[in-house]
Amino acid sequence: MTTTISRDSRQDQSRASAGSPAAAPRRSSRTEPFTIVSLIGVGAFALFCLIPLWMILAGSLTDENKLSVDGYSLWPSPFSLKAYSAIVAGGALWKAMGASLFITIIGTTISLVATAGIAWAIARRVPRLSTSLAVVGYVPMLFHGGLVPLYILVTQYLHLQDSWFSVILPLAVAPFLVFIGVSFLAQLPKEILESARVDGAGELRTFFQIVLPLSKPILAVIGLFYAVAYWNEWFMALLFITDPEKFPMQLVLQNLIASVSNAAGMIPASSDVAPVYQLRLALTVVTMLPILFAYPFAQRYFVKGLTLGATKG
């Protein structure tokens, strides 16, 4: 056995401990070429993922004069905070931020209530009722009416144009997340439910006082999926929101890419040279900020949800 580096010793402990005593030292006692190839491969892909994001950040901090020539920037020099101060000073961004927050927070709340409720109703295995509900929840995964009937419904019958609820309600129940919820809830120990029942708790009380507290982890997963979807949503807003005052962040950003004059309008008239290109990048950064902050905490839950979806469905 040759030199054992820290990686191998950890692996010996965790992965091979259950195996035969001979197995541990024999396998992977030294760094194999494939491990190095893997490290380089994944490392390169990680750079491929991160460099574009870095360029946006660096560009948003780079002076407008350099941006207008090169169109991008790898390092924020000459350094400039002009775009950010313009964003803070101009009122348009705060409105858009408010719209996005409204859609995300109210939307996630509505979605969680609806999704948890129907997921439990399916997982509860009430004869006939639960199966019918599962079918009702499953069919929209297979077949949907598409864009046009939805558009007619929302604009002609519900009259939700220019209301943020036109973005929220069509997306409020995601069948995929309902079934992730079902697969978790179906595993809750039956004994607890039964004892609640014996103690005289009705179905509603069981749900609110026993099931919900026990399913906090899955609620976090589902809530995060919804929150990210709402924050990033722009198609529904593009369809139904025409009043620029009510645009959420993503739509403001899209408008800004579409034309420079839109960008100039966002900056208070006092500024001498409008940093329009810089502003585009700065607004992109601002749009990503909430996700960036939530990511370290959210990632774990996402992996959990995906794994649940992949193995249990």
Add this chain to the structure above:
Amino acid sequence: MTAPAQSPVLQTPEHAPAPAGRTPRRLRMTAQRWRLRDRAGVLLLALPALTLLFVFAYMPMLGLVVAFKAFNITDGVAGSPWVGFDNFTFFFTSGDAGRVLLNTVGLNTLFLAATLLSGLLLAIMLNEIRSKYLRKPLQSAIFFPYFVSPIVVSVILQTLLSGVGGSGGAVNKMLGFFSLPDVSWYTEPGPWPWILTVVKIWQLGGYTSVIFLAAITAIPEEVYEAGALDGASRARMALHITAPLLRPTAAILLVLGVGRIFFGDFGTIYAIVGDNGTLFPTTDVIDTYVFRALRSQGDFGMTAAIGLFQSVVGFLLISVATLISRRYSRESSLI
């Protein structure tokens, strides 16, 4: 508050029944009798979602009758006159149909192959990296693009290809470094299927690898130990153990992807291409076409007809796909 029909045990909720009472209770549990009140309670919990699904998923299905009508706003869905299959004929003879359908299927095939392959490779390679200090940050980095919105992707792409202000751009700079001529990317439809494929790999490579990694952790350790005893290198084990054992997962993802092959990724494609007509020959898919037709021409009938056609073919494909994927893995009952 408790119905008398329930059981005598209910009258003493505080005290657990004697051990003797345990067995009948278990029996009741398996054959729980559902009173109307309990059913109503469960139904009440499902009601918000049922309402939402009914209005926003089922009503539009009924609304698809618009495909057979000459819809106008004053008469509404019910009042507009029937026109039979005119809307379908109009689309399929318009000359756009072939291009749009081909693009949808072609691009989705490219996207599916690329994301599956990149996810598989990344998962196998990530599995080799045992150091927690390397693996965690690497995984975080490759998973992050999944959370980036299509609009942001579009900004990034502009920065890379044409510069944020329409001049320069990082890719052209690189081409210049190798003394190659600049390319005016946003007026050249040719390379766009490949550009969009790279975007898809960026967005979904890490995401797909998470699914594959979940499958890798399910592989029993003994298999690798047996391989190691036989003197197999890590590379051999990846090739001859991990990869073959991931085949069912890959098959399911493939089949599900094929089931969705008729639905274009509107969000990403429209955010990037928008109304840039020069790129339509290679990037216009059903969903973007429908959106534009609806917005610019206000042609509800034809767009609904395309939507119905897409939904029906998509439904057939998804149903077949689901049936096939169930044969591959009985555990994953849904999706």
